[in-house]
Amino acid sequence: MIPELGNFALYIAFALSILLSIFPAIGVRQNNARLMAMAPNLSIGLFVFTLFSFSCLVYAFLTDDFTVVNVAQNSNSALPNQYKFAASFGSHEGSFLLWLLMQSGWLFAVAIMSKGLPVDMRTRILTVLGWVCVGFYAYIIISSNPFERTLPYFPVDGRDLNPLLQDIGMIIHPPLLYMGYVGLSVSFAFAIAALLSGNLDSTWAKWSRPWTAAAWAFLTLGITVGSWWAYSELGWGGWWFWDPVENASFMPWLVATALLHSLAVSEKRNAFKSWTVFLAIAAFSLSLLGTFLVRSGVIVSVHAFASDPERGIFILILLALVIGGSLLLYSLRAGNIKSFGKFSIFSRESMLWGNNVLLIAATMVVLMGTLLPLVHKEIGLGTISIGEPFFNQMFTYLIVPFALLLGIAPLVRWKQDKLNNFVTKPVVVIISSVVLTLLWLKVEFNDINLLAALGTCLAVWVVLFTLLELKQTSKKVSLFKLPLSHYSMSLGHIGLAFVIAGVALTSQYSVERDVKMNTGDSAELRGYQFTFDKIKNIEGPNYDGWAAVISVTKQDKPVATMLAEKRFYPVQRNTMTEAAIDDGFFRDIYISLGERLPDGAWALRLYVKPYVRWIWLGGIIVAFAGGLTLFDRRYRNKNVAKVTAQ
Amino acid sequence: MNKFVITIGLLLLSNIAQATTEDQISFKSEQQKQLYLELTAELRCPKCQNQNIADSNAVVAKDMRVKTKQLLDEGQNKQQVIDYMINRYGQFAHYQPPFNVATSMLWLLPIGFILFAGFVQVKRSKSKQQVDEPTNLSDLDDELAQLLVSDSNNKIDTSASNNAKTEANVKDIK
Numbered sequence: 001m002i003p004e005l006g007n008f009a010l011y012i013a014f015a016l017s018i019l020l021s022i023f024p025a026i027g028v029r030q031n032n033a034r035l036m037a038m039a040p041n042l043s044i045g046l047f048v049f050t051l052f053s054f055s056c057l058v059y060a061f062l063t064d065d066f067t068v069v070n071v072a073q074n075s076n077s078a079l080p081n082q083y084k085f086a087a088s089f090g091s092h093e094g095s096f097l098l099w100l101l102m103q104s105g106w107l108f109a110v111a112i113m114s115k116g117l118p119v120d121m122r123t124r125i126l127t128v129l130g131w132v133c134v135g136f137y138a139y140i141i142i143s144s145n146p147f148e149r150t151l152p153y154f155p156v157d158g159r160d161l162n163p164l165l166q167d168i169g170m171i172i173h174p175p176l177l178y179m180g181y182v183g184l185s186v187s188f189a190f191a192i193a194a195l196l197s198g199n200l201d202s203t204w205a206k207w208s209r210p211w212t213a214a215a216w217a218f219l220t221l222g223i224t225v226g227s228w229w230a231y232s233e234l235g236w237g238g239w240w241f242w243d244p245v246e247n248a249s250f251m252p253w254l255v256a257t258a259l260l261h262s263l264a265v266s267e268k269r270n271a272f273k274s275w276t277v278f279l280a281i282a283a284f285s286l287s288l289l290g291t292f293l294v295r296s297g298v299i300v301s302v303h304a305f306a307s308d309p310e311r312g313i314f315i316l317i318l319l320a321l322v323i324g325g326s327l328l329l330y331s332l333r334a335g336n337i338k339s340f341g342k343f344s345i346f347s348r349e350s351m352l353w354g355n356n357v358l359l360i361a362a363t364m365v366v367l368m369g370t371l372l373p374l375v376h377k378e379i380g381l382g383t384i385s386i387g388e389p390f391f392n393q394m395f396t397y398l399i400v401p402f403a404l405l406l407g408i409a410p411l412v413r414w415k416q417d418k419l420n421n422f423v424t425k426p427v428v429v430i431i432s433s434v435v436l437t438l439l440w441l442k443v444e445f446n447d448i449n450l451l452a453a454l455g456t457c458l459a460v461w462v463v464l465f466t467l468l469e470l471k472q473t474s475k476k477v478s479l480f481k482l483p484l485s486h487y488s489m490s491l492g493h494i495g496l497a498f499v500i501a502g503v504a505l506t507s508q509y510s511v512e513r514d515v516k517m518n519t520g521d522s523a524e525l526r527g528y529q530f531t532f533d534k535i536k537n538i539e540g541p542n543y544d545g546w547a548a549v550i551s552v553t554k555q556d557k558p559v560a561t562m563l564a565e566k567r568f569y570p571v572q573r574n575t576m577t578e579a580a581i582d583d584g585f586f587r588d589i590y591i592s593l594g595e596r597l598p599d600g601a602w603a604l605r606l607y608v609k610p611y612v613r614w615i616w617l618g619g620i621i622v623a624f625a626g627g628l629t630l631f632d633r634r635y636r637n638k639n640v641a642k643v644t645a646q
Numbered sequence: 647m648n649k650f651v652i653t654i655g656l657l658l659l660s661n662i663a664q665a666t667t668e669d670q671i672s673f674k675s676e677q678q679k680q681l682y683l684e685l686t687a688e689l690r691c692p693k694c695q696n697q698n699i700a701d702s703n704a705v706v707a708k709d710m711r712v713k714t715k716q717l718l719d720e721g722q723n724k725q726q727v728i729d730y731m732i733n734r735y736g737q738f739a740h741y742q743p744p745f746n747v748a749t750s751m752l753w754l755l756p757i758g759f760i761l762f763a764g765f766v767q768v769k770r771s772k773s774k775q776q777v778d779e780p781t782n783l784s785d786l787d788d789e790l791a792q793l794l795v796s797d798s799n800n801k802i803d804t805s806a807s808n809n810a811k812t813e814a815n816v817k818d819i820k
Contacts, residue, residue, distance in 0.1 A: 234701075236700070236701040238701065241696070243696050244696070343771070344771050345767065345768060345771040345772075350767065350771070353763070353767055357759070357760055357763040357764070358760070360759065361756040361757075361759050361760050362756070364755050364756045364759060365752070365756050368751055368752050368755060368756075369752060372743070372748070372749065372751065372752060373743075375748065376748055376749065379748065381746070381748055382736065382737060382738075383736065383737065383738040384737050384738060384743045384744065384749070385690045385737070385738050385739070385740060385741050385743070386741065386742075386743045386752070387688075387690065387698075387741030387742075388687065388688065388698075388741050389688050389741050389742040390741065390742055390743060390752070394753075394756070398756075512683070513669060514669060514670035514671060515668065515669055515670060516668045516669070516670055603670060
């Protein structure tokens, strides 16, 4: 009964999305206030019904309703409750319903928080989101209905959730990532609405900015959590593999980052306007492309859990419509957009232009690197792999000019600045960055690796310049009166510095050892003494296995007692390595238990990974900085309303 | 160090041979270990979804690891080992793409884009400086806005945009 209600609610939501995509649009055309007023109400209804539908699915999972195909295939009565909840979006169908929940959630948010916008603009934005919704809801109803039944011959128990997904990461990562992906549809809707109205002034950029920042913050957090999850769950200590699924989330992020900066120029300087619109279209298109790549199964990945080639074609059509339609509109209207802000070659605008160019070049690297193997194979040149060596090399080249620009850009004035002002400062900062870096590496590792030094140096450069900029600004404006968006920028840049330093240090200074151990044995790695205390049986709710108890000491002082597990999940007949991690601000100790060798000893992989946490710490800081923008006075609802009413 | 381990082993276990902690693979030097780690990270397991041979537990990955070690022991350098693997498992087995007409896009497209964008930028800033400042920018903007105005809402809109602009200008002056 409950699944049918959920299904029914989904159909109602679909119907509402069709209404939303038609009538308010007619209202705008005929200047009919009553039709236009439908848009927010329909949006709210869409969200309520989708939420109800999603709750029904969760209910089916929590109550072990194996008459639903989705539940039977992705859950099990022995699965702990929190994972039953996560299983409701562990499958393709379920995850798409979560996607819709997020989509309608954004729609709801726009409907209730955009009262300050002119009615026609608000209606257009909601209508464009309605169009996107029609596509998605049609997709779920036609090809991926999560409420399909197994009746009359339903199984006694379910096939269980993939053990890889039975982790806290599964509960938080998909919702965050989808919030980001789908949130970009809001920036897209703002851009399309502006193109439709033909009214692309800096006000548009101002309205779009907080929404873009919110979506971007979610995306940042989603990617960060995903990286941390892969690190802790996959059991080989990697945090980024340039896997197509990772790339699929990274591309919209890169473009959204460019968009965020370009919006700033559009808002403050009235420049880059048509470029900004293009970026908004590109960011959402890439998030759709990512979805297509991941779900259609055209690419091979370790992280793809819900792929099906037949469904791919639907997303491909949707993708073609969105990209084709919006680019057509763009080409028709972009000619009318005039950017008036003038600026010289050495100005803040130029710096931000550099930021955009480098970010788009990086997106091209990732896009080509992800898609080219497919093309290469199709045109008969044979199969190739594009992975770490290629991407790492390209990103090393790209990050250098990017970080250098990023350091000085906030100090450069808008419009025009004198190059002479920028001779002494960079020289001083560069010298201090190099000195600080060398000291740091010498003290910490007693060995100076060139690549690590380069990365760390860039990070120090960014931090020093950010502090310098704050100090200079404090001479003009009291730091207490500085707008939040300014802090958001400084904090975001410092967060990125953390990521760069973390990546550089952990890639170059991580050490590992593959050992064979018996109880009582001990092994040494980077000053840490690992002693294999014992091996014990473990029994979980839906698995059993072995746990190696390893005590770690440093100079005879205890550091940690760690449990590295090998779990066997009987339902899926799957063996999983549950790595033991002792986390720290400066280093992680990471142990993964291998197999039992014929002579009774155990294979173990020991790692010491310096500064690896900085990558995720940096990501969290960046996301927080993005969120901070929302609380800037300029973007708060009342203020926008006031400006518009004047 | 080893002595210490053996002593503990002697105390705890009867079998001395098992008590010493052995590395799974004994490397000749730290350099060889580094090379081995680099290679196993760059070579792709041909049977897996998308994993390098270091992380994969597949049989073929294990074979490739053993072979890598063997070739290194024979004194082959990094490129020789990679060539051997590509010969045997195809280009697919290496994560670095080969350079040919199709793959050249991987490098040329981003580089070309950066150069093009840089060129446009330089050209734009130069031509702008030659042209006289157009008279009263905000008027022009208003004119454009007027053209697009179709209802009263848009009028409000325009004034809002002016407002934002003034705000931005004030910021700038600051």
